Amino acid sequence: MDLGTILTLLGVAVAAGVAGGILAGLLGVGGGIVIVPALYFALSLTGMEPGLTMQLAVGTSLATIVFTSVSSAWGHHKKGAIDGALLRLWAPSILVGVVLGSFTGGLIDGRIMIAVFALVAAAVAADMVLRGRHGEITPKGFSRPAWAGFGVFAGTVSSMMGIGGGTVCVPLLNFLGYDIRRAVGTSAAIGFVIGLPGAIIYMLTGLGTEGLPPFSVGYVNLVAVAVIIPLTTSFAGVGVRLAHAIPQRALRLSFGLFLALTSGRMLWDLAGAMGVA
Helix, strand or coil: CCHHHHHHHHHHHHHHHHHHHHHHHHHCCCCHHHHHHHHHHHHHCCCCCHHHHHHHHHHHHHHHHHHHHHHHHHHHHHCCCCCHHHHHHHHHHHHHHHHHHHHHHHHCCHHHHHHHHHHHHHHHHHHHHHCCCCCCCCCCCCCHHHHHHHHHHHHHHHHHHCCCCHHHHHHHHHHCCCCHHHHHHHHHHHHHHHHHHHHHHHHHHHCCCCCCCCCEECCEEHHHHHHHHHHHHHHHHHHHHHHCCCCHHHHHHHHHHHHHHHHHHHHHHHHHHHHHC
16 A cells, blocks of 8 residues: 555544544434444545445444444433343343354455445434424333344344444344433444454454455454554544534434435445445
């Protein structure tokens, strides 16, 4: 890579770290919803094959989420916005989903992962923007097997998308009757359950892969991780303060509109990738 490309990658990593940290605290998303597309587009400048680029972006994002989720979750914990009982109920099944999704994402064509990322983001955006909330917010009762099913789904999709779980878990918990701020706080903590095993599996499945940039361990680039983590953990507190200061409807709309823009850009890029293929 030439000097200009390296500087561009570093600049994108810095911007993704700041934006990802704020959104991690604000929306409980772990920052991956910003970091994955940012890294994907930046790494595309190196001429890497699109599928391989996506796998590297997802694996690297999951590694940063390990640290970002801890910072974000601690801020929400101090605000009393984490449901400990739900976390204990859901974490084991989410972990099962993470293992399934990470091995799948590390082995399949990366263009499939682009499609999953874009389509899930679009569906979630439509739900968050179009569906209103009426009456009192009361969590709906489900059996443990049903919660396990929700957890496996959330863990699988999140680890394939390289996100901390908030993109799936926040709207799901809100739909199930949880207050949006409590859904955001609990999802921030779930990010650690998704990020740590997911990053390890992407490292292992990518070992020996040719065409990766320098300082990559499997599908995790250590330089990008080193740049992004200090920024996401520093700026997560800013997002937490915003999450507890703005109206809930505004929080839902900001989440939904951001996902809509992300989805549209990824679908456009997927069409280009399929055209090249």
